[in-house]
Amino acid sequence: MPGLETSLVARRCLTFATGLVECLCFAGAVFGWASLVFVLKQEGYFSSLCVNATGVNSTQVLDCSRQDEQFSLVFTIASFMNNFLTLPNGFLFDRFGTTAARLFGIFLYTTGTLMVAFSTPVLPSLLFPALSLLAVGGILFLMTNMQVGNLFGSRRSTIITLYNGAFDSSSALFLVIKLLYESGVSLRASFLFLSACSGVHLLRTFFLLPRNFIPYPLPDRYTYGLTCSKSETVSSEVAANGNAQTAIEEAPLNKDVPVKQVKSFRECLLSRFFAWHLLWLSVMQLRHYLFIGTLNPMLQRLTAGESSLVSQYTNAFAITQLCGVLCAPWNGLIMDRHKGKPRPAGESEQEADLRASVLSLFLTALQCLLFSVCASTPYLPLQYLTFILQVLNRSFLYGGNAAFISVAFPSCHFGKLYGFILALSAVFSLLQYPCFALVKGPLNGDPLYVNVGLTLLTLLAFIHPLSIYLHCRRVSSQRAKSKAISASSQSL
Numbered sequence: 001m002p003g004l005e006t007s008l009v010a011r012r013c014l015t016f017a018t019g020l021v022e023c024l025c026f027a028g029a030v031f032g033w034a035s036l037v038f039v040l041k042q043e044g045y046f047s048s049l050c051v052n053a054t055g056v057n058s059t060q061v062l063d064c065s066r067q068d069e070q071f072s073l074v075f076t077i078a079s080f081m082n083n084f085l086t087l088p089n090g091f092l093f094d095r096f097g098t099t100a101a102r103l104f105g106i107f108l109y110t111t112g113t114l115m116v117a118f119s120t121p122v123l124p125s126l127l128f129p130a131l132s133l134l135a136v137g138g139i140l141f142l143m144t145n146m147q148v149g150n151l152f153g154s155r156r157s158t159i160i161t162l163y164n165g166a167f168d169s170s171s172a173l174f175l176v177i178k179l180l181y182e183s184g185v186s187l188r189a190s191f192l193f194l195s196a197c198s199g200v201h202l203l204r205t206f207f208l209l210p211r212n213f214i215p216y217p218l219p220d221r222y223t224y225g226l227t228c229s230k231s232e233t234v235s236s237e238v239a240a241n242g243n244a245q246t247a248i249e250e251a252p253l254n255k256d257v258p259v260k261q262v263k264s265f266r267e268c269l270l271s272r273f274f275a276w277h278l279l280w281l282s283v284m285q286l287r288h289y290l291f292i293g294t295l296n297p298m299l300q301r302l303t304a305g306e307s308s309l310v311s312q313y314t315n316a317f318a319i320t321q322l323c324g325v326l327c328a329p330w331n332g333l334i335m336d337r338h339k340g341k342p343r344p345a346g347e348s349e350q351e352a353d354l355r356a357s358v359l360s361l362f363l364t365a366l367q368c369l370l371f372s373v374c375a376s377t378p379y380l381p382l383q384y385l386t387f388i389l390q391v392l393n394r395s396f397l398y399g400g401n402a403a404f405i406s407v408a409f410p411s412c413h414f415g416k417l418y419g420f421i422l423a424l425s426a427v428f429s430l431l432q433y434p435c436f437a438l439v440k441g442p443l444n445g446d447p448l449y450v451n452v453g454l455t456l457l458t459l460l461a462f463i464h465p466l467s468i469y470l471h472c473r474r475v476s477s478q479r480a481k482s483k484a485i486s487a488s489s490q491s492l
Contacts, residue, residue: 008221012151015208015225016159019145022204023166024325025173026109026197027138027145030082030131032174033075034295035318038311039174039181041296044121046070065440068297074127075293076433082135083285083426089140090419094412097212098144102205105140108133110198117191141201142167143418144209146402150216157353158332160406161399165328168321168395175318216411262410268417272467273408278421280361280464281401282428283457284368288394290432290454291375294439294447301445302380313383320387328395334360335403346479353407355472360400361465367393368458376451 041047046067053063093101112133119126142163149159177190210224268274295317296310303309335356343352371389374382405417435454439447 005221008223011208011223011225015151016148018204018208019148019163020166020325022141022201023145023163024170026170026194026201027141028167028170029138029173030075030078030135030171031168031292032171032318032321033071033078033131033292034314035174035178037071037296038314039178039187040071040124040127041067042181043187045119045124045127047121065297065445068300069436069440070124071296072293072436073433074131076289076430076436077128078131078135079289079293079432080426080430081132082139083422083429085136085423086139086143086426087416087419087423089136089143090415090417092415093140093143093419094415098147098209099205099211101140102144102201102209105137105144106198106201106205107137108140109137109201110195112137113191113194117188117195138167138170139422143415146406147214149406150214150218153216153218155332155336156216157335157403157407158329160403161328161332161335161395162325163328164399164402165325165395168324168328168391168398171321171324172318175315175321178315178318262412265413265416268409268413269420274417274421276464276467277401277404277408278424280365280461281397281421282425283460284365284393284397285425286429286431287368287372287375287454287458288390288397289429290435290450291390293432294436298447299383302378302383309380313380316384317387320391323388324391324395327392328399331360331364331396331399332403334363335400335407344476344479346483347476350407351472351475354468357400357404357407358465358469358472360396361404361468362462364393364396364400365458365461365465367396368461369455372451372455372458376448376455378448 047064049066049070050062050064051066053061089101089105092104112130112135115126115130115133119130145163146160148163149156152159177187180190181187207225214224215222263271296314299310299313303313335353337356343349367389371386371393374386374389401421402418405421406414409417435450439445439450443449
């Protein structure tokens with residue numbers, strides 16, 4: 001039925017496009033924190049914590065280090081909640097499906113935007129729950145959209161990484177709010193508009209996404225979402241083929257593939273793949289979180305407090321975040337480069353996917369090392385390069401994380417494993433606040449030693465791609481030996 005096929009293709013393309021817009025414009029807004037901090041400081045949030053102090057040559061200066069600490073704490077808690085609560089959200093997604101998870105995410109996100117809208121300099125404590133709710137709601141948008149990659153089989157990893165790149169680029173949303181604020185639009189008006197956009201999220205939930213999951217591999221003529229003609233479509237398919245199974249709809253991820261023994265969730269958690277991948281993600285994520293959370297104080301220090309320069313570099317940082325959606329697909333293409341090519345005899349699709357992931361994991365670790373070195377160098381113009389490396393590495397990091405989990409472990413555990421690894425890495429990322437307090441306290445504002453320590457810590461990320469490479473070599477060697485033994489036995 002050409003008409004049905006055309007309709008399915010159109011719906012899948014619309015699902016992909018609207019999901020990309022949703023991730024790009026909303027999901028990761030909390031990571032544009034540096035732009036929002038600039039606005040909040042202008043509004044006077046936590047300004048009561050600024051005190052007069054004696055500076056160089058006995059001059060009077062305004063010491064706002066305690067104000068910076070509060071803003072850093074807001075972001076630390078929000079980034080922790082963003083990852084840690086992904087664990088229960090993953091179980092929610094795997095147990096109740098897409099619709100339930102998205103409705104919960106929309107509720108959290110809308111509540112967060114309303115709390116920011118109605119916060120004031122007199123009541124700045126509302127920022128703590130508000131940013132956390134924005135973060136948790138946003139990660140649910142991303143989690144429920146990544147399954148769209150299953151609709152495009154040979155480009156599955158590319159779609160997943162593209163959505164993660166869009167998630168990173170959405171941090172530019174707060175830049176837009178900053179520019180609107182400088183043009184006279186109030187902070188409250190901007191966040192009330194974001195709250196009103198929840199209606200669009202609801203429409204996507206019911207009309208362009210499945211109630212449960214998008215299976216992989218995809219069944220023939222798979223349909224999803226509400227449509228007034230759904231019953232007619234199904235009926236015509238049954239009549240034409242005499243079998244209702246050709247109208248498969250919304251089957252769980254693990255029911256549309258041949259029945260085979262898969263690893264349990266516990267076995268996945270205790271595997272070496274999971275342990276090294278957790279270390280790979282945690283050390284690089286900590287570097288990124290500390291950089292974002294301390295960007296404003298760092299710029300204040302490097303520009304000697306010149307507000308126009310701080311604003312200029314803050315805008316530059318936020319603009320580079322828009323490039324995340326352009327950088328992320330490169331990682332997906334690296335992971336999908338073997339698709340469509342003949343595999344070595346006896347090699348499974350999962351083994352081929354793992355072999356293709358080694359280069360992606362290695363490049364991500366290398367990018368983070370270069371980014372950390374640049375971020376540790378106290379030279380203001382160099383920060384433009386730091387911003388570029390940061391957005392490139394961040395898009396590779398989170399896109400590669402989701403893509404690796406999808407190829408290395410059974411798809412029926414994706415939500416739980418994705419949530420679990422982000423939750424554990426979130427605990428590790430809590431070190432960012434002690435690092436910030438260490439710089440502000442005993443180190444007297446000099447971050448050199450902390451930056452050097454974090455740069456050395458990122459070297460641990462290279463263990464993961466090395467372990468995958470050695471695993472692939474070992475499997476390949478075992479396959480060659482088995483083939484040789486089989487050939488020799490046949491010759492005898």
